[in-house]
Each structure stands twice: as C-alpha cells, then as structure tokens.
Amino acid sequence: MQKEEAFYIGYITKTKGLKGEVQLYFEFEDYEALDLDVVFADLNGKMVPFFVSSYKLYPNQTGLFYFDDLDHIDKAQALVKKKVYMPLNKMPERDEDDFTYDDLKGYTAVDETHGELGEIIAINEYPQQFVATVLYKEKEILFPLNEDMIVEIDEENKTLLVDLPEGLLDIYLNS
Structure with a gap:
C-alpha cells in the first residue's frame, strides 16, 4: 500500500509493559468509528501492516494496542514516534451535513x-482555533477560522467569504 491510498490517524507515543x-x-477526530483490525505504520517511507490482536480506546484520544507478532517491548520500541x-x-x-x-x-x-486571496492550501488546528493558510501575492498568510471572520461558505462554488481584520494582510505583505 502507498501513502496516497491511506489516511493518517495518529502516531505511536510509547510502549507499555513488556509484552x-x-x-x-x-x-x-472520529477515532471511535474506525474499524481497527489492521493499521499501517510508516517505517522509513514504507507502509508496513500491523494486525491488531486487541485494543482498548480511551476518551483522551488514545488507545492501547497489541499487534500480532509484536510480543516483546524490544519489537514494539521500533514503532515509537511512527505515524x-x-x-x-x-x-x-x-x-452530508457533517462539514x-x-x-x-x-x-x-x-x-x-x-477580494480574492487565493486557494486555502492548509488548515491547521491549534488549541483555541483552526487557522487557514493561503498563498497570497507569493506570501503565505494565515488567518483564524471562526464565526467572527467567516461571512459565508459557498459549498457549490467552493468559496469562503471572510472579513479579515484591518491590517492583517499588511503584517504579511510588509515583512
């Protein structure tokens, strides 16, 4: 499997126990809805499958997993920090309503x-808010996505109408 054929769900934070x-x-976001029978870890650019033998999910966006053929802490250690x-x-x-x-x-x-700023090339989630990244006049500009900024979302034409605070663009263009 190639990375383009997959979607990112998280990363291994640590080992637990000796087994x-x-x-x-x-x-x-919706990790409880995932069918977690097999996951793929990115090991040096290769998508390696790991078959889940058992797991327990927790409300803090974590889960503890046992994988088939991974029966010792030394084998599991290789997965720490892997996506x-x-x-x-x-x-x-x-x-369809979930936007x-x-x-x-x-x-x-x-x-x-x-007027037109450009295509939104990235959406980043920060603790207090989501932030959009747009390439405007060959500079990356960032602006928060919240009810105060967003005027209208046109799903049909794929446009986002915003009302940016006065001076926000100047900060990026004058630097």
Whole structure:
C-alpha cells in the first residue's frame, strides 16, 4: 500500500509493559468509528501492516494496542514516534451535513475588502482555533477560522467569504 491510498490517524507515543503493547495517540477526530483490525505504520517511507490482536480506546484520544507478532517491548520500541495510517476504504462515512473546517482545504478564500486571496492550501488546528493558510501575492498568510471572520461558505462554488481584520494582510505583505 502507498501513502496516497491511506489516511493518517495518529502516531505511536510509547510502549507499555513488556509484552509489546503500545499507546496510539489519535489525531483523527472520529477515532471511535474506525474499524481497527489492521493499521499501517510508516517505517522509513514504507507502509508496513500491523494486525491488531486487541485494543482498548480511551476518551483522551488514545488507545492501547497489541499487534500480532509484536510480543516483546524490544519489537514494539521500533514503532515509537511512527505515524499510523489506515486504508482509504476504511474511512468512516460522514453524513452530508457533517462539514468541518478541514473541508475548506482547496476552497478559494475571498476577503470582503481585498477580494480574492487565493486557494486555502492548509488548515491547521491549534488549541483555541483552526487557522487557514493561503498563498497570497507569493506570501503565505494565515488567518483564524471562526464565526467572527467567516461571512459565508459557498459549498457549490467552493468559496469562503471572510472579513479579515484591518491590517492583517499588511503584517504579511510588509515583512
């Protein structure tokens, strides 16, 4: 399997005990809905499958996992800090009504004052808010995604109308 055929769910944070148990931190929001029978770890650029023999999920976005053929802490240690993926066909189906800030990636951002800013190339989640990244006049600009900034989301035309605070673009363009 190639990385393009998979979606990222989280990473291994540590080993637990001596029998090869590992802790997985989920960065995938709806991790409880995942069918966790097999996961893929990115080991030096190769997607290596790990078959789950048992697991227990916790409300703090973590889970403890035992994998087949991983029966000792020394074998499990190699997975620490490795990113974990699942095949795209295992992605849970979302309701059409479930729209998240991540869905705005690829949309065109338009400011009420400055006009078209450009395509949203990334959405980053920070503890207090989501932040969009747009390439505007050959500079990366960042702006928060919240109810105060967003005027309208046009799903049909894939545009996001925003009202950026006065001076925000100047900070990026004058640096």
